[in-house]
Amino acid sequence: MIGFEKTGRVCVITLDRPKRRNALGEEVMKGLAAALRAAEQDPEVGAVVLTGAPPAFCAGSDLKELGGQTIAAMCGHEAETAAIARTIAYMSKPVVAAVEGYALGGGFILAVCCDVVVTARGTRWHLPEVQNGWLPPWGLQALVARVGGVKARLLTWGAEPIPGDEALRLGVADYAAEDGAALDRAKALATALAALPANAVATTKRFFEAFAAADAERADMQASRLFAEDCLSPAARATFDRFTVKS
Template sequence: MIGRETRDGVAVLALDRPQRRNALSTALVEALDEALTGAAQDPEVGAIVLTGASPGFCAGSDLGEMGRCSDEAALAEHQRYPGAVARRLGLLDKPVVAAVEGFAFGGGFILAVSCDLVVTADDAVWNLAEVPNGFLPPWGLTALAARVGPVTARRLTWGFERLDGTTVQALGAADYVVPGGGALERALAVAAQLAALPPAAVAATKRFYQPMMDAGAESRDAAALRAFVENCREPGARALLNRYAGRE
């Protein structure tokens, strides 16, 4: 479920569940967690690129799996794990660069902006689809607000706009924008430059700035998760999850 290779000191990790548009199932999140651990512990790796197998980066949470959760506790646990993995990206000593092609929806959007740097194709489509589906995104909004500020983060969280990569970069949610098809190449080039720097100084830089960007992130994720579970009690959200679970 995770494609793995190392190029010139850069570990390339690819979400590889194309039949589900790389949606974040529990198994995929577990595989990503394991792959991040391996890359972090590999002395030959100085930086990490996170990307997705075609057709896009990530379509967000697996709604079918969410809908099959047996109760609210199981639903909360299903979303707690990807939130923890997203927060972990900022805690790794090695920089993580996202390469986004095709689309970054919902949890895929948040996973990308949780990386240290983001490269997006100009024609990639970005959208937080949770609120239009009836619920608050359950994790990662602190990372989004750290990038774009709370006012723009609120606009993006409402999810009424689908934005291309050029617009997302202009808003600050991505760092680099490239022509379609070029995101991985640019991300590799950026990551190679980072990998060539003294690793202790790179790690110290991440550790210095991270508290400014994720202060209170765990408690805010817990609050968002509670709101998400409450929202999922509403008829519209419940009907959506039942449909994806095959109950309607």
């Protein structure tokens, strides 16, 4: 479910579960954690690209996989997902997201947890959680760090999806590419970053940790508690009934 390919000093990690729209199930997250750890520990890797197998980056959490779990078990899975996403900020090597097709829910948040985000212009970005009846349970600090609290709140309400150009304008993404070219653009950026002195790249990441990921663990814990409360609401129950989530 996870691709891992090295070219020169760039490692490309691919969410490779297209039949489930690269959804963030348990095995995917275990594989992603292992891939990030391998890239971090490999002295030949200077930068990482995170992408999704066509036709999209990621559809978010796998509600069908989580559907047989209790709310407490779902919260546990989301907490583990949050911890893996937070590790990106603490890696010594830059991680560049290459986003095509769509980035929904947890896929949206996973992308903005990366150090650099390249979006295709036609990408559909959307946080549908509030429409489903709950607050996204993790990663909102990364969104706040990128766009500020007011815009992050608007995006979290998710009244409508936004295209790649709007994601770039708001600061969700850092670069835009034509459809089909996001991965090549991300590889080029990663190659340029990997060519810089590794020690200075690492110390730059360490310096900016406080700005990019300040208080992220506490924020995720708070979001998880609010998510659990929201799961008892009528709107959430109506959503969960489609996936047989237990109370």
